[in-house]
Amino acid sequence: MNQILFGVAAIALGVVGPLLFFHFGYRALGLLPDRLQGKTVPFFFVGPAVLLVALGLVLPTLITIVRSFFRGGGSLDFESFVGLELYRGLFADPAIRDVLFNNAIWILVVPTGAVLVGLVVAALANDLKPRWEKVAKSIVFLPMAISFVGAATIWRFVYAFRPEGEGQIGLLNAVVVAFGGSPQAWLTVSNCRLNTLLLTAIMIWLQAGFATVLLSAAMKGVPAEVIEASKVDGASRWQTFIHVTFPAIRPAVVVVTTTIIILVMKVFDIVFAMTGGNFNTDVIVNRFYQELFVFRAYGRASALTVLLVIAVIPIIVLNIRSFRAQHADR
Amino acid sequence: MNMRTTKLSGGPMTPKAKHHSAISLGVWVVLMLLLAACSGEEDTSDTSETAPTPVPQGEGASEPPAGSGASDEPAAEGDVDLEGQTVEVIYPFAGDDEVGFQAVLTAWAEERGVELVTESTEGQPLVEIRVESGNPPDVAITASPSRLQRFYEGGDVLPLSDIVDLESMESSLIGGLAEIGQVDDGTVVAVPFRVSPKSLVWYPEPEFSDAGYEVPQTWDEMMALGEQIREDGTSPWCIGIESGGASGWPATDWLEEIMLRTAGPEVYDQWVNHEIPFDAPEVVNAAEMFADLAFEEGFVRGGRQSMVTTSFSDAPQGLFNDPPDCYLHRQATFITSSFPEDVQADLSSNVGVFPFPDIDPEFAGLVMGGGDYAALFSDNPAAEELVKYLATPEAGRVWAEQGGYLSPHTSFDTALYPDDITRDIGQQLADAEGFRFDGSDLMTPEIGAGAFWSGMTSWVNGTDDLQTTLSSIESDWAALE
Numbered sequence: 001m002n003q004i005l006f007g008v009a010a011i012a013l014g015v016v017g018p019l020l021f022f023h024f025g026y027r028a029l030g031l032l033p034d035r036l037q038g039k040t041v042p043f044f045f046v047g048p049a050v051l052l053v054a055l056g057l058v059l060p061t062l063i064t065i066v067r068s069f070f071r072g073g074g075s076l077d078f079e080s081f082v083g084l085e086l087y088r089g090l091f092a093d094p095a096i097r098d099v100l101f102n103n104a105i106w107i108l109v110v111p112t113g114a115v116l117v118g119l120v121v122a123a124l125a126n127d128l129k130p131r132w133e134k135v136a137k138s139i140v141f142l143p144m145a146i147s148f149v150g151a152a153t154i155w156r157f158v159y160a161f162r163p164e165g166e167g168q169i170g171l172l173n174a175v176v177v178a179f180g181g182s183p184q185a186w187l188t189v190s191n192c193r194l195n196t197l198l199l200t201a202i203m204i205w206l207q208a209g210f211a212t213v214l215l216s217a218a219m220k221g222v223p224a225e226v227i228e229a230s231k232v233d234g235a236s237r238w239q240t241f242i243h244v245t246f247p248a249i250r251p252a253v254v255v256v257t258t259t260i261i262i263l264v265m266k267v268f269d270i271v272f273a274m275t276g277g278n279f280n281t282d283v284i285v286n287r288f289y290q291e292l293f294v295f296r297a298y299g300r301a302s303a304l305t306v307l308l309v310i311a312v313i314p315i316i317v318l319n320i321r322s323f324r325a326q327h328a329d330r
Numbered sequence: 331m332n333m334r335t336t337k338l339s340g341g342p343m344t345p346k347a348k349h350h351s352a353i354s355l356g357v358w359v360v361l362m363l364l365l366a367a368c369s370g371e372e373d374t375s376d377t378s379e380t381a382p383t384p385v386p387q388g389e390g391a392s393e394p395p396a397g398s399g400a401s402d403e404p405a406a407e408g409d410v411d412l413e414g415q416t417v418e419v420i421y422p423f424a425g426d427d428e429v430g431f432q433a434v435l436t437a438w439a440e441e442r443g444v445e446l447v448t449e450s451t452e453g454q455p456l457v458e459i460r461v462e463s464g465n466p467p468d469v470a471i472t473a474s475p476s477r478l479q480r481f482y483e484g485g486d487v488l489p490l491s492d493i494v495d496l497e498s499m500e501s502s503l504i505g506g507l508a509e510i511g512q513v514d515d516g517t518v519v520a521v522p523f524r525v526s527p528k529s530l531v532w533y534p535e536p537e538f539s540d541a542g543y544e545v546p547q548t549w550d551e552m553m554a555l556g557e558q559i560r561e562d563g564t565s566p567w568c569i570g571i572e573s574g575g576a577s578g579w580p581a582t583d584w585l586e587e588i589m590l591r592t593a594g595p596e597v598y599d600q601w602v603n604h605e606i607p608f609d610a611p612e613v614v615n616a617a618e619m620f621a622d623l624a625f626e627e628g629f630v631r632g633g634r635q636s637m638v639t640t641s642f643s644d645a646p647q648g649l650f651n652d653p654p655d656c657y658l659h660r661q662a663t664f665i666t667s668s669f670p671e672d673v674q675a676d677l678s679s680n681v682g683v684f685p686f687p688d689i690d691p692e693f694a695g696l697v698m699g700g701g702d703y704a705a706l707f708s709d710n711p712a713a714e715e716l717v718k719y720l721a722t723p724e725a726g727r728v729w730a731e732q733g734g735y736l737s738p739h740t741s742f743d744t745a746l747y748p749d750d751i752t753r754d755i756g757q758q759l760a761d762a763e764g765f766r767f768d769g770s771d772l773m774t775p776e777i778g779a780g781a782f783w784s785g786m787t788s789w790v791n792g793t794d795d796l797q798t799t800l801s802s803i804e805s806d807w808a809a810l811e
Contacts, residue, residue, distance in 0.1 A: 027355075028352075163635075185638065190793055276577060278577060278787050279638075279791055279793055293458050294779060
């Protein structure tokens, strides 16, 4: 009971507090000389948010970067300073190279898969009556409402394995057995990284809806006259799509792709819940978790994180540029 | 908002407007002070260090005359008053084990008027995470006391010499168990609460005898038995090594078992303390023996793929199917909590158990086992009392009746065990030629609870071969030092 009251009080305070803060603070600014008011008001409103982001995001990032230059259990003393050695160690470690390779697979496969599904569904749904279009898109979008761990639990039952001869409870194995094959413990099969690919399927399932909705909106933004014109010129549906529609929605495709890439670089829950990083499915963030909590190697964990941040920066730049380009056209 | 109060809204400020501004400033300042005050309070109200009543520590207070370690009475009147205090406990138990331990905690909490907050770790390094994030529990139960070394060095775990009557505890404990609760400099930071001998092989007694099988006395006999069972059309062994974030530990148990019996206790100790490399010939040999059994075609139910995907608690189910899908399962005493309910109801009739056979006659009669230890992470008086209680033989009573529990104290009344099987195992432990604690729980956690576990999983799955696995564990361990 105490917890409910505490929760309600926290919400009330969290909502009403800032309201009061800004209301009375703004009025209090009236006391300032006229000259200063104009300059101060913007800072007053933006200040708290910037401060919180600086404390909660920027400062830890800087600390992590600093930590990545010290080896060991976290004490930042002179003896522990090793400069770039941890980074060198990471690149030299074959296990880490495997991990980076896995992340590369994720980054290549998931955005491609999600965007493909999104394009197909958006293009086909476009031709449906509005009501069915909404239904189709909603169904594809539903998985986005599921948490990663929830998705992992669902897909665990798709990939579940029981020895040959016993009833299969996993969907995939049931299909395989129905066609006369023998069941596999799919998540343990790392030939050609099959298990990683199976895990990426989960992420594609989760993100396809996002891609569909954004690409569908972009497609509707293509002027109908242009489509008509290309039909009049004798182009087939496919040609219209490739040469007219797709170039027109390219900024949106880039935004969707880069957003998904950023998300995929952070993948942890799926790998953690399904395989724990075993069987060659390890990814950077799971590795980071191991280094930090099991191995207590702060320096190495920090270095891994910094690598991830560096890898993400170009994608983010691309993302923002495309986003601006997309909106500049409007 | 009344826009006329500021310059931004245009026009000079009226005296009334200035008046409003001043009031607003006053209100704003008060709000800020309140916010600062409230956030200060929030930090402390969440911890379990609630306003403590002046509580005398350890021996100073009035207390039962006999040291608490040997007393048979429940909490006497002279005990510290803990009414209304809260204790947070983290433990690694799940399933019936969890039920048993909860029963122990609840019985104690009700008697002392303490409020309990408990959480199961579910195979994750939850204690490390909690300590890392500045939110440690009050008491943590662990099966790997080696993890406590770094907590001790970091000042997170507290010495128990003033809280627990160490002398009387050590005199009633089975030999070798007390030292494991000590850190490198000899300070006691953990007390054993449950011991789980692991050198046991379980089998479905009725079906086993009906099929005409006999309990093996040596490794060779056990392998021959396996072949016999296989010829009769069933896979002899059920083995499952999956365990969430801790997957692989049952395989490490197998390796330790064989290592102890083939290389002997001294080499075992050297291995655990990294005085010999992890890929030393003795280790390779022990691993290959395990492979002879576990990777042999038709010897394990479901084969290697099944081993890595079957959880350790599901694995023994095969023993109790009709007809059995396997006849042998090597596991610690706590596995009985995972047997089907009807089997547990009459354990002695449904189940048989034999000691893991000797391999090298020079190293005969040895028992390998694990144990659960309680450690203290805060100076919360209720937490101290809980650890003190868990160090006594009486604490296990509630759990013993339910089954799946074996006491580390020689003074424990064995009549409390629910069946003869548990009693026999306890007797075997007491009579053993030597006892060794589970190696992976003694090794430094990065290896014992990290590289060793995942290495075994990779090897059993076939992702890595034996040499690669052992060498990479060795290089990981060397890199730590």
